[in-house]
Amino acid sequence: MSSPADRSIVVENLTRCYGDLRAVDSVDLQIDSGRIFGFLGPNGAGKTTLVKVLTTILAPTTGRALVGGHDVVSEGHEVRSLIGVALQDVGLDSLMTASELLQLQARLFGYTPEAARGRTRLLLKRVGLDDVPAKKRVGAYSGGMKRRLDLALALVHEPAILFLDEPTTGLDPVSRVEIWTEVRRLNRDLGVTIFLTTQYLEEADRLADEVAIISRGHIVAQGSPMELKREVGQEVITLVFAEEEEARQAEGALGHLDGARQLVGRELLVYSARAAELVPSLVRRLDAHGLALEGLSLAQPSLDDVFLRATGERMEDGDDSHLAEKVGP
Amino acid sequence: MTEALLLIRRSLLVALRQPAAIIPNIGISVFFLFVYNAGLGAVENLPGFEGSYLAFILPVAILSAAVGGAGVAGQELVRDLESGYFSKLLLTPARRLSIVWGPMVAAAILLVGQVVLILVLGLIIGLDSATGVPGLLLVVVFAFLWGMAFAGYAAFAALRFKNAAAAQAATLAFFPLLFLSSTFVPLEFLDGWLKVAATLNPTTYVFEGMRAVLMTGWDWRDVGLGLLVVVGTATLTGALAVREAVRSTRLAR
Numbered sequence: 086m087s088s089p090a091d092r093s094i095v096v097e098n099l100t101r102c103y104g105d106l107r108a109v110d111s112v113d114l115q116i117d118s119g120r121i122f123g124f125l126g127p128n129g130a131g132k133t134t135l136v137k138v139l140t141t142i143l144a145p146t147t148g149r150a151l152v153g154g155h156d157v158v159s160e161g162h163e164v165r166s167l168i169g170v171a172l173q174d175v176g177l178d179s180l181m182t183a184s185e186l187l188q189l190q191a192r193l194f195g196y197t198p199e200a201a202r203g204r205t206r207l208l209l210k211r212v213g214l215d216d217v218p219a220k221k222r223v224g225a226y227s228g229g230m231k232r233r234l235d236l237a238l239a240l241v242h243e244p245a246i247l248f249l250d251e252p253t254t255g256l257d258p259v260s261r262v263e264i265w266t267e268v269r270r271l272n273r274d275l276g277v278t279i280f281l282t283t284q285y286l287e288e289a290d291r292l293a294d295e296v297a298i299i300s301r302g303h304i305v306a307q308g309s310p311m312e313l314k315r316e317v318g319q320e321v322i323t324l325v326f327a328e329e330e331e332a333r334q335a336e337g338a339l340g341h342l343d344g345a346r347q348l349v350g351r352e353l354l355v356y357s358a359r360a361a362e363l364v365p366s367l368v369r370r371l372d373a374h375g376l377a378l379e380g381l382s383l384a385q386p387s388l389d390d391v392f393l394r395a396t397g398e399r400m401e402d403g404d405d406s407h408l409a410e411k412v413g414p
Numbered sequence: 415m416t417e418a419l420l421l422i423r424r425s426l427l428v429a430l431r432q433p434a435a436i437i438p439n440i441g442i443s444v445f446f447l448f449v450y451n452a453g454l455g456a457v458e459n460l461p462g463f464e465g466s467y468l469a470f471i472l473p474v475a476i477l478s479a480a481v482g483g484a485g486v487a488g489q490e491l492v493r494d495l496e497s498g499y500f501s502k503l504l505l506t507p508a509r510r511l512s513i514v515w516g517p518m519v520a521a522a523i524l525l526v527g528q529v530v531l532i533l534v535l536g537l538i539i540g541l542d543s544a545t546g547v548p549g550l551l552l553v554v555v556f557a558f559l560w561g562m563a564f565a566g567y568a569a570f571a572a573l574r575f576k577n578a579a580a581a582q583a584a585t586l587a588f589f590p591l592l593f594l595s596s597t598f599v600p601l602e603f604l605d606g607w608l609k610v611a612a613t614l615n616p617t618t619y620v621f622e623g624m625r626a627v628l629m630t631g632w633d634w635r636d637v638g639l640g641l642l643v644v645v646g647t648a649t650l651t652g653a654l655a656v657r658e659a660v661r662s663t664r665l666a667r
């Protein structure tokens with residue numbers, strides 16, 4: 086299809102309510118053409134709601150959004166012809182086959198029957214579904230296969246702007262990397278602007294040129310992953326205690342020692358530009374108060390720390406693998 | 415236009431892949447045909463009744479097939495709403511009209527298949543159309559249009575309630591229409607409130623139109639009135655369904 090110059094996304098003071106709930110609250114965003122934008126936030130933060138507004142499925146309550154230079158409310162038709170959308174809940178007809186779905190989609194976007202068949206073959210190959218028996222109905226697909234088919238459907242008409250709502254949630258690590266590769270390829274080779282939501286910090290960090298973090302409808306941080314992490318400043322010392330109470334006591338015990346503190350459950354975080362120098366005095370101080378450490382780690386800040394600094398909560402709540410990574414020797 | 419044909423074809427394909435949703439419906443209308451004909455056939459001998467009771471009752475079997483058959487359109491829309499495929503279609507350039515009418519037309523086409531079957535059975539047990547084959551074709555046209563009218567209502571209910579049970583229950587509302595009419599005996603035989611209800615009920619005019627061609631001949635007044643009523647009802651319910659689709663999806667323009 087055509088390659089319109091404007092592939093940008095602009096959101097101005099946008100709010101979307103469900104009854105009294107402000108699911109997306111006064112959001113401003115500016116995403117330039119040809120970027121990969123990562124929209125990061127925990128469950129219920131408002132990611133899907135914003136995607137639905139930007140893709141014309143939901144109307145905004147107040148505010149304005151332009152996609153590819155077109156207003157999502159008054160020029161919905163123009164917006165829809167520019168965008169490809171793979172929603173979080175895949176929308177597939179379980180009684181049809183993958184080829185039937187892809188061909189119908191292509192025909193509805195104006196491809197000739199021949200071109201539609203060509204497109205179908207190409208996309209099935211690209212998302213790795215070309216060796217699935219052709220007669221197999223989508224109802225018999227696994228969750229991961231459905232996700233990949235849904236992505237293929239979003240790509241049928243070679244959209245200039247692609248919206249992917251949690252495209253890798255529930256995928257195995259190999260499939261996840263395949264999706265990342267495809268997202269990068271689309272962006273690099275075809276200049277597609279990509280708006281991708283995720284709950285995975287690593288995904289945003291590895292894939293996105295730019296990230297916004299949303300929490301309870303508000304954007305709490307925005308910038309490149311590097312910038313955001315630099316803003317947290319310094320390095321992070323994580324002190325892990327057996328009990329929440331001990332962590333609280335430790336916070337008091339540290340007194341006027343250098344570094345910003347943050348208490349998260351039974352963890353105490355200390356941010357400091359000279360973290361390594363600080364560790365011995367921290368440990369001595371805790372020892373003097375009879376507070377035993379379960380673990381201690383020193384790390385470069387992650388996007389999780391960015392989220393934590395902005396909201397006072399951990400995004401990956403209770404994620405032990407994350408913790409295990411951090412607890413050093 | 416192409417998009418409409420594509421969407422009708424897809425709806426047909428999907429409906430034929432669930433034969434369980436169609437076959438019981440055929441069974442019921444055939445059952446109606448035989449039971450009513452056998453049980454009420456004696457009406458034929460009443461003074462003032464002209465023609466064969468079989469030709470009289472056949473439109474009842476056809477219209478009851480239409481009620482169930484049109485429900486298929488509602489069921490398909492509910493399935494699409496639940497699976498999220500409906501949203502996917504809305505994001506294509508296809509018009510809302512085609513997306514909603516696709517399942518409706520498909521349901522009406524399937525209905526035509528059922529009606530042809532009923533007519534063939536009728537012919538086997540002695541149906542004699544007063545206007546020959548052209549009259550039978552007109553009966554099929556009536557069935558198609560009445561199917562569209564029911565399907566529009568079923569689609570409206572599906573889009574409004576968005577769940578299968580409620581949509582199914584809403585289509586049951588059509589059964590009174592089917593029976594508060596000159597269903598079993600001619601209008602002249604009716605009396606009191608039933609006669610009033612039957613006169614107000616659009617179904618009566620559809621029955622009269624079909625019966626005219628089957629029993630008496632090309633009575634253009636009855637046929638014309640019947641066609642007017644089915645086209646009007648189909649347009650009305652179809653427009654309601656599309657309006658409901660636009661309203662309930664709240665899709666930006």
Ligand SMILES: Nc1ncnc2c1ncn2[C@@H]1O[C@H](COP(=O)(O)OP(=O)(O)OP(=O)(O)O)[C@@H](O)[C@H]1O
Nearest residue numbers: 103108126127128129130131132133134135173284
């Ligand atoms: N149709 C709806 N009606 C009422 N409330 C809704 C509706 N959809 C979402 N919400 C609420 O709006 C808020 C934002 O939901 P949303 O689906 O946008 O979050 P999300 O960031 O996509 O979450 P997740 O990561 O779980 O997908 C939540 O509190 C949710 O309960």
Ligand SMILES: [Mg+2]
Nearest residue numbers: 132133134173
């Ligand atoms: Mg979501």
